[in-house]
Amino acid sequence: MDMPMPVTLKMGDLMSEEEFFQFCQMNDTLEFERDSQGNIILMSPTGSFTGNLNLRVSGQLYLWNEENCLGEVFDSSTGFTLPNGAVRSPDVSWIRQERWDMLSQDQKEGFAPICPDFVIEIRSKSDGLKYLLDKMSEYIANGSQLGWLIDRFEDKVYVYNADKSVVIHESLQVMLSGEAVLPGFTLNLGAVIK
Numbered sequence: 001m002d003m004p005m006p007v008t009l010k011m012g013d014l015m016s017e018e019e020f021f022q023f024c025q026m027n028d029t030l031e032f033e034r035d036s037q038g039n040i041i042l043m044s045p046t047g048s049f050t051g052n053l054n055l056r057v058s059g060q061l062y063l064w065n066e067e068n069c070l071g072e073v074f075d076s077s078t079g080f081t082l083p084n085g086a087v088r089s090p091d092v093s094w095i096r097q098e099r100w101d102m103l104s105q106d107q108k109e110g111f112a113p114i115c116p117d118f119v120i121e122i123r124s125k126s127d128g129l130k131y132l133l134d135k136m137s138e139y140i141a142n143g144s145q146l147g148w149l150i151d152r153f154e155d156k157v158y159v160y161n162a163d164k165s166v167v168i169h170e171s172l173q174v175m176l177s178g179e180a181v182l183p184g185f186t187l188n189l190g191a192v193i194k
Contacts, residue, residue, distance in 0.1 A: 006033070006131060009040040017081060021110050024079070033079070034087040036138075043089075046076075050124040053152070056192045057120060058092040064178075064185045071096045071117070079111035082142040087111050088135065092120035094182065115143040118181050123151040136160050146181040150189065157189065 015023060015038065023040075024032050031043040046054065054076060062073045074093045081087050093116035103112055119139045121132050129151065136149050140160050147160035150172070157169040157176065172193055178185030 006044070006126075006128075007042040008035070009042065011039050013038045015040075017085075017087075017111070020087065021079075031077075031089070032087075033089055034085075036082075036084040036086040038085070044124075044126045046122075046124040046126075050122055053150075053193060054091050054122050057122065057150075057187065060187055060192065061092060061094060061120075061182075061185065064182065065094065068184065069097070070182075072100045074116070080116060081111045081113045082115045082138070083113075084138070084142055086138065086142075088139070090116060090119035090139070091122045094118040115139060117143075117145045118178070119144050119147045121147070121149045123149070123153060125153070129154070133158070137164075140164055146179060148176060152193065 020034055020040070031045065033041040033043060035041060058073065058075060065071060065073050072095050074090075074095070076089060076091045078093065079087050079089050080093070095114060095116050099114060099117065103114060107113055116139070119136070121136060123129065123132055132149055132151075136147050136158065137160070139147050140162065144160070145162045149158040149160070151157070152172060155170065155172050157172065157174055159167040159169070159176070161167070173190035176187040176189055
């Protein structure tokens with residue numbers, strides 16, 4: 001059976017933020033997000049190739065961050081509560097240290113109420129492109145300063161900027177820049193994908 005992903009369960013306001021967090025903990029073998037209307041989005045696990053690419057990309061960001069000590073890097077299992085109320089889990093994300101340090105320990109233990117400064121989404125075979133494009137726009141609207149959507153199925157990279165401009169690279173053979181958000185960080189995507 002070929003079910004399109006992600007699947008949205010219409011919930012409205014039936015669950016509070018804390019109840020949604022508990023729901024996710026009780027079902028920790030599944031991946032969920034929640035949209036700004038409170039609907040639960042059931043995500044499928046990524047395929048092996050996409051998971052490996054995700055690790056390669058996040059590893060590059062992690063190494064840059066270890067050298068520069070400017071913030072915190074998060075993996076694809078991390079949920080964040082955005083200002084609009086949605087709970088999202090970018091494939092890779094980064095938050096400036098001073099913003100992360102402003103959160104309480106309790107906030108850090110749950111779906112932290114913060115939108116990452118930098119996000120990456122990597123399209124997997126089960127991801128609809130429109131869903132990811134909308135998600136990237138949502139990150140920017142909620143405070144992300146820079147975002148990359150890597151679409152290896154259409155050989156494109158979408159670079160989202162805080163001013164809401166989007167630059168589209170028509171190839172995966174591209175050198176991506178962290179710009180002023182991640183000073184000195186570059187990703188040779190073609191070399192990482194191999």
